[in-house]
Amino acid sequence: MAEMWINMGPQHPMTHGLWNLRVKVDGETIVDAVPEVGYLHRGIEKICEGKTYTQIIPITDRLCYGSSMTWSHLYCTTVEDLMGIEVPERAKYIRVVAIEMQRIASHLMWLAAYAGDLGMSVGFTYTMRDREVFVDLLQALTGARLTYNYPRIGGVAHDLPPNFVRDSIRATKYMEKRLKEYEDLFEGSKIFMMRNVGIGVLKRDDAINMGVTGPSLRASGVSYDLRKDRPYEAYGEMDFQVATHKDCDCYARYRVRMDEMWESCRIIRQALEKIPQGKWRIVAPRNAPAGTGFGRVEDPRGEGTMYVVGDGTDKPYRLKVRSPIFVTVSAAPKMLVGYKVADVVAIMGGLDMCIGENDR
């Protein structure tokens, strides 16, 4: 049959955000695919060169609308590495709680979009409703719902609000009940399973070679989680499992994210039980020394990395952001080739694309 190119995007229900996937099809079968990104490029790295270190925190929030807490936290850890600052113990625990809540909220947003993609509107409404629980908690903690501006260089902006510990523990217990319900809802759905199991296989070697990180890597059977392998903040004190799966397909990626939400609930409870008293912020110097700082965290989408070059002034000389999904989406052709056009939605939806951090 004659081969032809189809543009899926930039305006397409499959693309959560603004990007274009060109697929070459032979009948219904995909024979080649070229992702095209850059529609949302805002030049954040260049903007940061003209702002002081503190002014950049709210900008890094805008890197990803789904998980802005991890990005501003990553930026703060990177600059702390450059300045040589040690964060107070209490701030480390507060950061862990905030990041894990953000991870649950981000994964729930992914699950909502994914359910919507696969034609389960009820999954969309349920997950978005329960995401509100954690968004409300984050609002109580930070004062904002999506872009928090909460971590600071040298700690966090505020202490925990009143009753936050009680409400958070209650929320995690509620969430665990709901997760059980989601698992029954999704895995009991024949359509959901048919569109996931065995679709979009990304072999272990390909995943490693293409630089895929995060849930997509762990779904290919590689146990690599920076929270466990290079514990930052207070993760070394936490008892949790790294979620992995050996099936390498869309179902494995779904399963890994569900397991991560279970583990996040555990981490939040442990962190709130162990949280020490004390200061939650120290005052950082305005100017950073000349030198470089390097930070990396486990973002909900993979390995987020930043590299900052200081020149002794109060502005960074260069700030480089490594977006996990930017590298993951370059591996998309490996997952797409050989499957049908109808599977594109499941495969690309299962990657949890976030164009804000992808294009920067």
Added chain:
Amino acid sequence: MSEGGKASSAGARDIESAPSRIDANPEDRVLRALAESFPKSVSDGEKVRPGLVRAHIDRSDLYPACRMLRDSLGFEHISMISAVEYDNRFEVVYHITSYSTRLVLELIVPTPKDDPTVDSVSAIWGGANWQEREAYDLMGIVFRNHPKLERILLPKDVLYHPLRKDFRG
């Protein structure tokens, strides 16, 4: 930095007589392997902190060094490729991760200002492909033997490299 490099290379010579201690420490093992395999081009090897090692390498030996890193030392994952412009040089900075030892190697490749060209490592790590395109797009670093060195974030008809310091938007 040169002092730190001398101290660590002297330290590596001291523990040369006790290979078991070197093998127990992945940071030393990587630095020693790099320094012994490419004695002329690797310089300033240092341990920055546990889990992070830094080394400078001349661009002529970048490709063989990266191949050795992946094939013999287990550095399977390229985390990040950054390009930085200084007054007298460009630097391409590779952060390479080993999944077995959880170690990150920060490999710094300086290039002259009038010829920002390095070898592409996308044949070694597929994940380097898009990151090199991004460094070309935004900073104008040319990666030799790259399969498709085109702009990726900016439109194709743009003539400038916006992250350079002489760019005024």
